[in-house]
Amino acid sequence: MNKEEHERQVEQARVDYVMQQIDRQIKETRQALAAAHKETRAVEQNYSENASINRYEVDDIAESRAMIEQQRQLVSRAVESETILRRQLKTLQNLQRSPYFGRIDIQDPGEDQVESLYIGTASLMNDDKSQFLIYDWRAPISGVYYNGTLGEVTYETPNGPQKTTLVKKRQFTIRDGQITNMFDTNETVGDELLQAALGEQNDQYMHNIVATIQQEQNDIIRDTHSDLLLVQGVAGSGKTSAILQRIAYLLYHSRTALNADQIVLFSPNRLFSHYISQVLPSLGERNMRQVTISGFIRRRFEGLRVENIFERYERRQKASQDDRRIADYLESAVAMKNVRHYVAGLADQDLQFANVTFEGRVFFTAEHIKNLYMHQPAAMRSANRMVQLKNQLIRELQRRVKEEAKKDWVAKELDSLDRQQLHRLYGKKTIDDFHDEDEQYAYLAYRWTKRRLRIVADAIYNDYFIDLYSQYQQWLSQLARPTKVTKADWQGMVTDYSDQLEYHRLDMMHAATLMYMRDLLMGTGQNHSFKYVFIDEMQDYSVAMMIYLRHVFPSAKFTVLGDSEQALFKPLEMPEHLLQRLSKTMDAHHPNLISLRRSYRSTKEITDFAKGMLPDGDQIMSFTRHGERPTLYVRDSADQVEQTLLASVDQLSTKYETVAVLTKNADQAKQVYRQLHRQFKKVHQLNVNDTSLPDGILVLPIYLAKGLEFDAVIAYDVSAANLRGTDEVGMIYTMATRAMHDLVLISSGPVSSAINPTASQHLTIEYQLIK
Numbered sequence: 001m002n003k004e005e006h007e008r009q010v011e012q013a014r015v016d017y018v019m020q021q022i023d024r025q026i027k028e029t030r031q032a033l034a035a036a037h038k039e040t041r042a043v044e045q046n047y048s049e050n051a052s053i054n055r056y057e058v059d060d061i062a063e064s065r066a067m068i069e070q071q072r073q074l075v076s077r078a079v080e081s082e083t084i085l086r087r088q089l090k091t092l093q094n095l096q097r098s099p100y101f102g103r104i105d106i107q108d109p110g111e112d113q114v115e116s117l118y119i120g121t122a123s124l125m126n127d128d129k130s131q132f133l134i135y136d137w138r139a140p141i142s143g144v145y146y147n148g149t150l151g152e153v154t155y156e157t158p159n160g161p162q163k164t165t166l167v168k169k170r171q172f173t174i175r176d177g178q179i180t181n182m183f184d185t186n187e188t189v190g191d192e193l194l195q196a197a198l199g200e201q202n203d204q205y206m207h208n209i210v211a212t213i214q215q216e217q218n219d220i221i222r223d224t225h226s227d228l229l230l231v232q233g234v235a236g237s238g239k240t241s242a243i244l245q246r247i248a249y250l251l252y253h254s255r256t257a258l259n260a261d262q263i264v265l266f267s268p269n270r271l272f273s274h275y276i277s278q279v280l281p282s283l284g285e286r287n288m289r290q291v292t293i294s295g296f297i298r299r300r301f302e303g304l305r306v307e308n309i310f311e312r313y314e315r316r317q318k319a320s321q322d323d324r325r326i327a328d329y330l331e332s333a334v335a336m337k338n339v340r341h342y343v344a345g346l347a348d349q350d351l352q353f354a355n356v357t358f359e360g361r362v363f364f365t366a367e368h369i370k371n372l373y374m375h376q377p378a379a380m381r382s383a384n385r386m387v388q389l390k391n392q393l394i395r396e397l398q399r400r401v402k403e404e405a406k407k408d409w410v411a412k413e414l415d416s417l418d419r420q421q422l423h424r425l426y427g428k429k430t431i432d433d434f435h436d437e438d439e440q441y442a443y444l445a446y447r448w449t450k451r452r453l454r455i456v457a458d459a460i461y462n463d464y465f466i467d468l469y470s471q472y473q474q475w476l477s478q479l480a481r482p483t484k485v486t487k488a489d490w491q492g493m494v495t496d497y498s499d500q501l502e503y504h505r506l507d508m509m510h511a512a513t514l515m516y517m518r519d520l521l522m523g524t525g526q527n528h529s530f531k532y533v534f535i536d537e538m539q540d541y542s543v544a545m546m547i548y549l550r551h552v553f554p555s556a557k558f559t560v561l562g563d564s565e566q567a568l569f570k571p572l573e574m575p576e577h578l579l580q581r582l583s584k585t586m587d588a589h590h591p592n593l594i595s596l597r598r599s600y601r602s603t604k605e606i607t608d609f610a611k612g613m614l615p616d617g618d619q620i621m622s623f624t625r626h627g628e629r630p631t632l633y634v635r636d637s638a639d640q641v642e643q644t645l646l647a648s649v650d651q652l653s654t655k656y657e658t659v660a661v662l663t664k665n666a667d668q669a670k671q672v673y674r675q676l677h678r679q680f681k682k683v684h685q686l687n688v689n690d691t692s693l694p695d696g697i698l699v700l701p702i703y704l705a706k707g708l709e710f711d712a713v714i715a716y717d718v719s720a721a722n723l724r725g726t727d728e729v730g731m732i733y734t735m736a737t738r739a740m741h742d743l744v745l746i747s748s749g750p751v752s753s754a755i756n757p758t759a760s761q762h763l764t765i766e767y768q769l770i771k
């Protein structure tokens with residue numbers, strides 16, 4: 001037996017031993033979980049019985065309250081220990097699939113022994129808890145695995161940097177308890193494993209990458225210092241992967257101070273949320289909160305239909321130069337600054353108060369509210385005056401409830417209540433509790449009126465006494481229009497804004513400034529509980545929106561990811577410049593920029609084509625994984641285009657699980673879908689509201705494919721005529737880089753100039769019709 005084989009046997013024997021340990025611990029944890037579950041059920045039962053007795057019979061006895069509280073704590077402790085066990089079980093099951101992927105041999109200074117440490121997705125100890133069988137990939141020492149080359153290395157620990165000597169680094173692939181691949185390396189993480197990981201077919205969920213994290217990705221993951229971490233990475237460079245591992249890392253290192261609910265990720269679309277949803281659970285962590293920017297805005301404008309970024313994008317494709325300039329201006333840092341100044345300098349008489357109504361009649365007049373406001377000390381900030389005003393209005397409302405209760409409308413409504421409604425209105429009281437009918441009536445009338453007027457209280461809480469939309473219109477009207485925009489076009493925008501409001505609609509370009517104005521005026525809208533905010537695909541966010549998000553999450557550290565080459569909406573910007581600008585607008589004290597230049601997703605052939613389109617494409621390094629050259633079919637009739645589409649889909653779908661046809665917009669996706677679904681069975685057209693990714697043949701507009709990847713992609717209609725008016729390079733680049741293994745481009749007529757001679761060199765171009 002040669003040395004290599006011997007080593008392998010020794011390693012396999014260790015895997016066998018660790019697998020046995022895992023199996024045993026799984027069994028024990030299962031038993032403990034079953035017992036804990038029983039315990040939870042028992043204490044819950046006890047609690048609910050006692051609590052219900054208490055409510056009806058011994059309501060006021062403090063002693064029993066204390067007992068209930070004690071039992072409530074028992075319940076929550078039982079639930080908690082069950083949750084911990086459940087998590088433990090999940091972690092062990094994850095380890096069972098693949099216990100570890102790395103080994104480092106280190107020799108600490110002054111020691112003559114070399115120590116072997118094994119690294120996996122979670123820590124595992126032996127039975128008597130005397131030894132780590134597996135180290136968590138996030139443990140300080142594991143940093144050596146990702147960062148170090150053989151020799152003396154330094155790694156970060158909570159007590160400062162530590163030195164050690166890295167003697168050996170070994171990588172494994174372990175499937176179902178068997179080592180399928182194993183080798184020693186001096187590289188950070190060898191290409192061989194990465195090759196294997198990247199060569200696999202796509203499925204509907206993203207995988208964790210802990211076994212093959214690259215050095216610069218590791219820097220993103222382990223950065224705990226920056227308050228603004230800007231990651232600029234080319235398509236497929238692992239930005240999304242890196243931040244998900246980063247979240248897992250942060251959760252591991254601040255178990256007590258941070259939980260998943262204090263982290264929010266702004267994701268590009270709902271399909272993406274689904275796509276990444278398994279990464280954290282596969283690392284034994286809970287998912288962070290996720291929201292799309294459209295969802296976030298929607299929640300802040302109840303009753304209004306705010307255009308989403310996709311509609312905005314489609315509208316922008318058709319907009320005139322001037323309209324684009326206006327939108328850019330309203331979404332700029334200058335506009336946000338202007339809002340700040342406007343609110344700070346707003347004179348009392350310019351505040352737009354609104355009537356608060358109840359059932360169509362005016363309950364508080366705007367005039368009255370304004371008067372109350374004017375009587376607040378003028379030296380106070382407007383937001384504080386608003387809080388005082390609200391309190392005053394609520395107090396007035398309480399007085400008015402008593403007055404209103406005596407009115408006829410209340411008597412009438414009480415008369416028409418049925419028995420059940422009346423019964424509920426009595427609350428804890430019964431008829432016997434009243435001395436006479438008058439007292440009883442007064443009680444019921446008061447309660448009924450209070451209930452009915454809750455709507456007024458809500459209006460006060462929700463700031464409806466300020467006519468925000470008129471206020472905003474006033475702001476728009478006093479704003480100096482941008483140079484180059486004609487007066488008529490500017491005026492047109494203001495009119496359009498108010499016309500849209502009539503229909504309860506709002507253009508996206510007003511969203512950030514409007515939300516900002518409301519928050520500054522009313523002193524509301526900020527959320528201090530979030531510690532980390534992640535923004536993916538930041539190139540799709542306006543500067544105004546970034547400033548607004550900073551305002552909303554004042555206590556959070558921001559990690560912002562983007563690739564300006566994939567900007568569907570905006571021109572390119574250099575990363576360093578972007579960092580400078582962002583640091584300033586987002587008020588960052590410790591900004592950091594990490595650039596990722598290596599692209600992992602696509603084959604070398606696809607990446608080479610995609611980077612050929614970019615002026616600074618030579619900065620992108622393709623990962624050496626080979627596949628077919630991408631093909632461009634140029635066709636001159638609609639018939640030929642359709643036939644080519646059908647033939648390509650047919651050919652690719654026999655080879656791959658997922659084939660995506662990516663189009664410029666939703667209309668074209670619909671048209672392609674119509675052509676495909678007659679001939680193919682597993683065809684799905686995806687739209688904004690879809691939340692899951694089936695496999696098969698998918699048809700979707702490019703903006704919904706952001707952040708996603710597919711085995712094969714067909715970029716549908718890359719002709720000059722079709723893409724005119726869009727950022728053609730950004731569009732084709734984004735489409736092409738969604739493909740992992742195969743790429744087909746179809747052009748109906750002359751091809752977009754984005755596919756320049758350099759890019760064309762990497763294509764097989766076919767002008768003939770394929771039969």
Ligand SMILES: Nc1ncnc2c1ncn2[C@@H]1O[C@H](COP(=O)(O)OP(=O)(O)OP(=O)(O)O)[C@@H](O)[C@H]1O
Pocket residue numbers: 194197198207209212213214217233234235236237238239240241242563600601706707708709737
């Ligand atoms: N270190 C790695 N090991 C294994 N796979 C990796 C690694 N880094 C990236 N990948 C894979 O490369 C692909 C692209 O990664 P990811 O989606 O995170 O990139 P991205 O930069 O967010 O891409 P885009 O901006 O184009 O959406 C994914 O399939 C991911 O699993």
